[in-house]
Amino acid sequence: MWPADRPDLKMRVVYATFFLVTSKLILMLVPYAFKWATDALNGELDAPGWIPTLLLAPVMLVVAYNVFKIIQWGLNQLRDALFARVGQHAVRQLAYKTFVHMHALSLRFHLERRTGGLSRIIERGTKGIETIVRFTILNTAPTLIEFALVAVIFAFAYGWEYVLITAVTIYAYAWFTIRASDWRIQIRREMNDSDTDANTKAIDSLLNFETVKYFGNEEMESRRFDASMAGYERAATKVWTSLGWLNFGQGLIFGIGMLIMMWMSARAVQAGTQTIGDFVFINAMLMQLSIPLNFIGFIYREIRQGLTDIEQMFDLLDVDAEVKDKPDAPDLHVRDGTVEFHDVKFAYDRQRPILKGISFKVPAGKSVAIVGPSGAGKSTISRLLYRFYDVQDGAITIDGQDVRDVTQKSLRASIGMVPQDTVLFNDTIRYNIRYGRPTATKEEVEKAAEMAQIGDFIQSLPDGYDSMVGERGLKLSGGEKQRVAIARTILKAPPIQVLDEATSALDTATEQEIQQALDYVSEGRTTLVIAHRLSTVIGCDEIIVLRDGMIAERGTHTRLMSIEDGLYASMWARQSEAIEAERRLREARETDEYGVIVRRRLLGPGEMETVDATDSVSSSTQKEGSARGFSSGS
Structure with a gap:
């Protein structure tokens, strides 16, 4: 008053x-x-x-x-x-x-x-x-x-x-x-x-x-x-x-x-x-x-x-903030962009530890992938790097600076993120891209969109860059939302990049298109890739495999595939089978006379499989479908 x-x-x-x-x-x-x-x-x-x-x-x-x-x-x-x-x-x-x-x-x-x-x-x-x-x-x-x-x-x-x-x-x-x-x-x-x-x-x-x-x-x-x-x-x-x-x-x-x-x-x-x-x-x-x-x-x-x-x-x-800047904390000064995790331990709940002593290094300009089964702690690593939580033990450093010793604002300004589920503001496409750098000019926004391979799509819309994306971006497809997320990360131009399962929610065809844009974003930047689909991390300089909060395996794709009965190799085999099944199923749909694939009752003991004369699917496709309970036919 x-x-x-x-x-x-x-x-x-x-x-x-x-x-x-x-x-x-x-x-x-x-x-x-x-x-x-x-x-x-x-x-x-x-x-x-x-x-x-x-x-x-x-x-x-x-x-x-x-x-x-x-x-x-x-x-x-x-x-x-x-x-x-x-x-x-x-x-x-x-x-x-x-x-x-x-x-x-x-x-x-x-x-x-x-x-x-x-x-x-x-x-x-x-x-x-x-x-x-x-x-x-x-x-x-x-x-x-x-x-x-x-x-x-x-x-x-x-x-x-x-x-x-x-x-x-x-x-x-x-x-x-x-x-x-x-x-x-x-x-x-x-x-x-x-x-x-x-x-x-x-x-x-x-x-x-x-x-x-x-x-x-x-x-x-x-x-x-x-x-x-x-x-x-x-x-x-x-x-x-x-x-x-x-x-x-x-x-x-x-x-x-x-x-x-x-x-x-x-x-x-x-x-x-x-x-x-x-x-x-x-x-x-x-x-x-x-x-x-x-x-x-x-x-x-x-x-x-x-x-x-x-x-x-x-x-x-x-309510007190769980994560606070230290008094007179300096800004983060990124020289090369080297990220290191030093024996990091963390748990959301003390009774259930998530990370149990993780140590790895992402050299400047290199890419390191984190893979593993669900619940292994992959996404937790990105949250700790962003300092949404503080580690309970160990340390995370960027160019030797502990992230707990610098301001949160400068830390997050140095990191770019392309998340799995991109949630957009209920505003224009231009606003959502410019969110990466609010001071960006119109030309810079449009250039970032072109680099993210979404410029032509935006130009085809009646209102162009002024088109509204709807609540949480629901007017856009999953691939279009991801491209907007990539565009605003390009506009931000951070020295460190995090790709948190950026393509896991997309189909294989869209994933391949998005991957090209992601490769451009990551070029020359320190990149931490958190992935579910192993096909997206083949080109990474190092792949770290997590299991139960610990590093189970690490190395390049070639080295990990050479480990007999290795976790990475078994995950690769399962995903390859799923991809192949998806491909065969897609081919079956394309060749089916009526364009319909129906689930068939599994055969009981002693029952013979009969194939309708109008079935247009190859015998190899039929066998693959039978193994998974699927068949093509009318």
């Missing part, structure tokens, strides 16, 4: 405070104008002699009553307008701080949290901050000033008994409001939890739209979402019902206080100690007081609900 680096906002706070106090002082004149007008109409006005008679005329007093209200209303609007930028600046700063903190948290945190729930927490928290800022400054302070002025006026004009009744009424009103709001806040939490759960399910389902369609589970997803919304419906109904009881209790307390004070004033008028104008004045003052009293309940409810809404957001801000 008092930004140290913004003197213009400080002046806005000063002016807003001035208008706030002035408007409340003028507000106190409104009931007085009403009282004087009433007494003037009754002939009971006893005014000082120095006030001109014209100004004491009933019509002039009625005009004054309305003029005071207009001035007070105008000052309030000026106050709100001046403070608007101050409040929104505070909201923006805290929202920005939360967003930056989310990016500073570890990969582990984001993998364990649901995106839908996280976005909802931030959304509600930002709105909650705005609510607290607005009601604390623009309503709480004016209300307290008004209470103080009313107490002073009642004390000097009518006696301390009026002040006492007013104070008791305000205290009872505030006590009831706080107790009832505390009860309602528990219901509000239930509503927020149900809302978060429903939003999480909705986003999760929509992000997996294709999977839902594949399995025809629209009704199941709808039931899950409706179950969450049913919980929200129950909690929201309780919130509104409890609000009705709260408003009734507040009205009852204020009504009793007003009844007592009006009875006292009526008795005083009958006794001749007060005029009818005094009776009207007290009534007007109480009615005027009811507005900030209602605001007290509303303000407290809104602030408490705002605190509830930002509760989880503050919990997020309290």
Whole structure:
């Protein structure tokens, strides 16, 4: 509320405070104008002699009553307008701080949290901050000033008994409001939890739209979402019902206080100690007081609900980053780009180690491949190199510099990544390619696309580089997304390159095309290849085979193939069989008269295989298909 680096906002706070106090002082004149007008109409006005008679005329007093209200209303609007930028600046700063903190948290945190729930927490928290800022400054302070002025006026004009009744009424009103709001806040939490759960399910389902369609589970997803919304419906109904009881209790307390004070004033008028104008004045003052009293309940409810809404957001801000830069950590200076793993040990869970003392070196400008069965720890190596996690033992160095000793920003700026599953931003193709280097020119973006062999495809689109890729890039095929990922890596031009199973999700034909672009990206750069398909790593300078978190074999493709009963050789044989089976199956589809391949029942003992005369598949293809339970035919 008092930004140290913004003197213009400080002046806005000063002016807003001035208008706030002035408007409340003028507000106190409104009931007085009403009282004087009433007494003037009754002939009971006893005014000082120095006030001109014209100004004491009933019509002039009625005009004054309305003029005071207009001035007070105008000052309030000026106050709100001046403070608007101050409040929104505070909201923006805290929202920005939360967003930056989310990016500073570890990969582990984001993998364990649901995106839908996280976005909802931030959304509600930002709105909650705005609510607290607005009601604390623009309503709480004016209300307290008004209470103080009313107490002073009642004390000097009518006696301390009026002040006492007013104070008791305000205290009872505030006590009831706080107790009832505390009860309602528990219901509000239930509503927020149900809302978060429903939003999480909705986003999760929509992000997996294709999977839902594949399995025809629209009704199941709808039931899950409706179950969450049913919980929200129950909690929201309780919130509104409890609000009705709260408003009734507040009205009852204020009504009793007003009844007592009006009875006292009526008795005083009958006794001749007060005029009818005094009776009207007290009534007007109480009615005027009811507005900030209602605001007290509303303000407290809104602030408490705002605190509830930002509760989880503050919990997020309290989450400590797992990976941090050391104080005064220097930037990484890449000279040659040599990457070394020194006896690296790591586990996501202490009870289940992933890497058990891995040591290898990727010389400058060379390529090293990491292969092995699923779960051997291949992708973990790339995450450790990027320092998404810190090693538990050992060290990772680049040109002799421990990655834990340099800034994360400089480390990641020196490494390029082509992942297995490229997720694109829901923006244009140009934006997604330029993401590799946001300062790149239009010509540089287009050149990178040409190098990634996707330039012609982009030019063929109606909107060219300004074509939208859709949510997570779903408008593009797998091969097209990979080429976009390669293009932005080319644009980044890092000295170190990581290819994390970049072609494992593609078919063989597309893989061969993408591999040409990957070879171009890797040329002259230190390259770490993490692969599932062994055919993509034949040309690497060294291949490291992992098994159970340890290096089982290492060497060139030729050397590893020469190891009798070796793990690499057996993996190669299995993949070769699968590739050959895929080739034969493809040929069978192409030569089949009807273009249909059907799965055939496996033959039982003693059963003879019969081949239909119309079968167009060669006998060798039939044998291969029988071995795997497939056949061609009509």
